[in-house]
Amino acid sequence: MDTSSAADSHGELPSDPDVVGTPSRPLHLRPSALAWVFAGGIVGTALRYYVELLLPHDPPGWPWATFLINLSGAFVLGCLLEGLARLGDDSGWRQRVRLCAGTGGCGAFTTYSTFALEAVLLGRGGHVGTALSYGIVSVVGGVVMAWLGIVVAASVGRGRARA
Amino acid sequence: MIPMLTFLAGAAGALSRFTLDASIKQRWRSPFPWATVVINVTGSLLLGLLAGLVLFGDQSAVWQTVIGTGFCGGYTTFSTASFETVRLVQQGRRALALLNAMGSLVAAVAACALGFLLAWSL
Numbered sequence: 001m002d003t004s005s006a007a008d009s010h011g012e013l014p015s016d017p018d019v020v021g022t023p024s025r026p027l028h029l030r031p032s033a034l035a036w037v038f039a040g041g042i043v044g045t046a047l048r049y050y051v052e053l054l055l056p057h058d059p060p061g062w063p064w065a066t067f068l069i070n071l072s073g074a075f076v077l078g079c080l081l082e083g084l085a086r087l088g089d090d091s092g093w094r095q096r097v098r099l100c101a102g103t104g105g106c107g108a109f110t111t112y113s114t115f116a117l118e119a120v121l122l123g124r125g126g127h128v129g130t131a132l133s134y135g136i137v138s139v140v141g142g143v144v145m146a147w148l149g150i151v152v153a154a155s156v157g158r159g160r161a162r163a
Numbered sequence: 164m165i166p167m168l169t170f171l172a173g174a175a176g177a178l179s180r181f182t183l184d185a186s187i188k189q190r191w192r193s194p195f196p197w198a199t200v201v202i203n204v205t206g207s208l209l210l211g212l213l214a215g216l217v218l219f220g221d222q223s224a225v226w227q228t229v230i231g232t233g234f235c236g237g238y239t240t241f242s243t244a245s246f247e248t249v250r251l252v253q254q255g256r257r258a259l260a261l262l263n264a265m266g267s268l269v270a271a272v273a274a275c276a277l278g279f280l281l282a283w284s285l
Contacts (some may be wrong), residue, residue: 016184028185037181038174041198045173049166052232072283074245081246099181103243108177110241112203113210114232116275120211124279139268142245143252 027095036096040104048109059125064120066111067138073110074142077102078149084159165225166211169233176237177208198245199240200267206239211275213281240244240246 048069055065080102083095115138122131136153180202187198213231216222244267251260 003210009180026185026189028182034178038201041174041177042170042239046166046170046176047235048173049169050237070241073242077251078244103181104177106173106242107180107240108173108237110235110243112239112241112244112271113206113235113275115232115241116271117201117205117210117214120271120275120279121214123184123276129259135268135272138241139245139264143243143248143264146242146245147249147252154250 027099033095033099036099037104040102041108042099042104043110044105044110048111052114057118059121059128060127061068061113062130063122063134066114066118067134070115070138071108071141071145073106075145075149077106077110078146079153080106080149082150082153083157086153164192165228168229172229172233173249175238178227179234180238180240194251194256196251196255198243199244200263200270201248203239203244204270206235207271208274208278210235210239211278212282213278215279216285219283220222220285 029033048075051131052065055068057065058065081098084090084098084102088094090098119131119135122128122134164166183202184198191197210231213222213235217224217227235277244263248260248264251257251263
């Protein structure tokens with residue numbers, strides 16, 4: 001058994017043969033990490049629910065709600081992950097913010113399934129051009145917005161470092 | 164009541180994504196973000212099936228809201244998929260980045276259409 005890590009040992013955790021040699025169990029099996037993701041997931045889903053309610057999608061038209069949700073979520077996630085990485089390693093409060101606002105919040109706020117369904121329903125209604133452009137503009141836009149988020153966080157980080 | 168159930172289902176979806184993503188990455192180390200692709204494709208298949216069951220099978224639209232908007236919405240993610248594409252570009256893996264962006268789109272839409280057709284044929 002592991003005798004080398006008295007300082008790291010957690011009395012409340014049962015010994016698990018899968019994690020021998022590591023000081024604690026993997027992040028995705030820690031109740032506190034799961035709780036942060038869950039909390040962020042509630043907020044992200046609620047925000048998406050109300051934006052979709054405000055801007056309902058009628059098939060011939062452009063699905064603005066999901067489009068705006070996905071692009072803004074990609075921007076925020078890029079900003080968040082780059083900003084957190086610049087503030088220090090992925091531990092402590094930075095890890096909690098990443099799990100809650102990033103994995104839970106941005107992850108649940110944005111959606112690939114509704115996006116795919118909207119493209120399918122547009123195509124089914126005979127609006128193949130709109131379906132294709134919706135798919136491609138969303139994917140390209142999402143990548144550009146995530147990249148922009150990274151650039152913004154990086155330039156804010158550099159500005160703070162100079163000040 | 165339905166909004167609250169939807170939010171909880173969304174959080175359950177986010178949790179499923181978090182644990183599945185970590186378990187896939189643990190077993191399958193690759194520069195290509197397979198975990199997110201698997202999540203987005205399976206979630207799109209489920210939502211297509213659900214939407215089809217509501218449309219063709221006379222199932223209550225409440226299911227589509229709670230499980231579709233809630234669970235599938237929270238389970239699948241567009242932001243991580245976009246971010247991972249940018250990471251691949253930053254690593255100089257341009258072909259993988261293009262494959263991730265366009266491959267995910269095609270696979271998720273095809274999976275969603277498949278679910279939809281499956282419900283129609285039932």
